[in-house]
Amino acid sequence: MEFDIIDVHAHIFPPFAGACGFADVATHLLHQQRAMHVHGDQPYRRARDHATTTARPLWSAEDPSEAGRTRDVGFRVGRCGRFEWEHEGEPCYVQFLPPSMADLSQPAEVAVRQMDYAGIASAVLQNDHIYGNLADEFAAAAAAWPGRFIGLAHVEEAWARRDEELARLEPQVARLGMHELYFTTTGLFRNGYRTLPGDPAFTPLWQAVERLGIPIFSVHSARSPIGGYEDEMRHLAAIVERHPALRHMLVHGVPTALFAEENGTLRLPAVLERLLTEAPVTAEILYPIAWGGRLDYPYTAALAHVRQLIDRFGPGRFAWGSDMPNVERYCTYRQSLTYLAAYADFLGPAERRLIFRENALALFAAGANATEAVPR
Numbered sequence: 001m002e003f004d005i006i007d008v009h010a011h012i013f014p015p016f017a018g019a020c021g022f023a024d025v026a027t028h029l030l031h032q033q034r035a036m037h038v039h040g041d042q043p044y045r046r047a048r049d050h051a052t053t054t055a056r057p058l059w060s061a062e063d064p065s066e067a068g069r070t071r072d073v074g075f076r077v078g079r080c081g082r083f084e085w086e087h088e089g090e091p092c093y094v095q096f097l098p099p100s101m102a103d104l105s106q107p108a109e110v111a112v113r114q115m116d117y118a119g120i121a122s123a124v125l126q127n128d129h130i131y132g133n134l135a136d137e138f139a140a141a142a143a144a145w146p147g148r149f150i151g152l153a154h155v156e157e158a159w160a161r162r163d164e165e166l167a168r169l170e171p172q173v174a175r176l177g178m179h180e181l182y183f184t185t186t187g188l189f190r191n192g193y194r195t196l197p198g199d200p201a202f203t204p205l206w207q208a209v210e211r212l213g214i215p216i217f218s219v220h221s222a223r224s225p226i227g228g229y230e231d232e233m234r235h236l237a238a239i240v241e242r243h244p245a246l247r248h249m250l251v252h253g254v255p256t257a258l259f260a261e262e263n264g265t266l267r268l269p270a271v272l273e274r275l276l277t278e279a280p281v282t283a284e285i286l287y288p289i290a291w292g293g294r295l296d297y298p299y300t301a302a303l304a305h306v307r308q309l310i311d312r313f314g315p316g317r318f319a320w321g322s323d324m325p326n327v328e329r330y331c332t333y334r335q336s337l338t339y340l341a342a343y344a345d346f347l348g349p350a351e352r353r354l355i356f357r358e359n360a361l362a363l364f365a366a367g368a369n370a371t372e373a374v375p376r
Contacts, residue, residue: 001341003353004121006360009251009284009321012111012141012149013131016104017077020132030066031129033058033075034189036083036094038221041293042329047084047091057087064225065192077104081329098328106325108141112148114324118333122147123324124360126217126251127154127182139176150364152217153178157187160205161195169205173212179364180249181209184219185232193225198235206243215247215363222255229255230269237271240279247363248275249319250283252290256305264301266308276313282363283309285355288339289323292330298339307346315351319359 014020022028037059043052058075060068078084081097081104097104115123125138138151153172159165160183172178185197195201209216220232236248254276259268275281287302295301309318322336331339340347340355347355 001352001356003357005119005337005356007115007120007123007322007324008249008319008360009126009286010111010123010324011131011326012106012108012125012137013134014105014137021134021136022132028132029075029077030069032077032083033069035130035186036096038186038224039094039096041290042094042096044092044094047093053092055087058085064189066190079103095329097326100328101325108144108149111324112145114333115148118337120337122150124150124180125152127152128184128219129187135172135176135178138178142177151176151178152180152182153214154182155205156190157183157185158190161202166204166208169208170212173214180215180217182217185221185224185226186219196226196235198238203242206239206246210243210245215249217249217251219251222258229258230271233269233271233275237275237279240275240281247280248282249363250281253284253286254309255290256309257290260305264304266305276317281317282359283318284321285318285340286321286323288331288336289327292327297331297335298343303339303344306340306344310346310351315347315354316359318355319363320356
């Protein structure tokens, strides 16, 4: 393209088996085990014959709190992209990352070389707990490769309204130069989902984010103790109503497969329609990581959904992301771009510039650190 592309969803991280910014390895592993319990894109498999298994032994289905964790399965970080455990004497695994990732790490240098090869100018580094609490690592990468990385701050969502947790947020922005806050509702497992993000109890966090002037990259689930995706959107709507100045990005984008009729027509919940028309809410376009296990490149059905979203809400509501390096379990980095850039013939030059660059810039342009984040 004739402009520099920004990827709004990418990752760098040290080897998964380490503490990776947590106080200790055990806390990191706790988050990883919970994440693999709720993970649904890749199947669980028996190691001896690689057959899929429907057993979900990592966590109690009745208890989403830390107490529901199954402790006698030997859950661990494996090799070559896998998490491993035992169930009823059978070694099992899930192929969470590509098999090429021997120690489950993505060094910044590797990410830069992959971006060069795919033709990506800058990448937003998302900060989910499964990778670690990585603001320091993001800051180091941004300093080593100016203009290439844009980092997200993090909080422990279950405790994010507490003073001690809020005290960790401002230095990530002021000292480390993070440009957005990453917030995932799945992190609420640590207090058993007793307090939800749309509750007034979270007001101190949202007020702190307002003061910092940074947007929120929020992750929502299709099925959780909060309810379905529509229920999670109602909590987002409550946040928007109380704090209208906050800007939001829907991480992983609109889960259109949940709302598509047999003929492919989208029937989105009214609350999501309102958020994408009346509120400061943007959504990622990030289909290969969700569709790659079911469809072949170039994900034609997904493109039909993208077209409906653009027609309904306009190109100013969306930004392209890859979920690199995870997406390489389905396609290459470049293919995660070209399925949209090369095959979405309904996008004109102005729409492409918005989706692949300008909407991302606009989202964090008001932040204290973002003016020099990427070259304009």
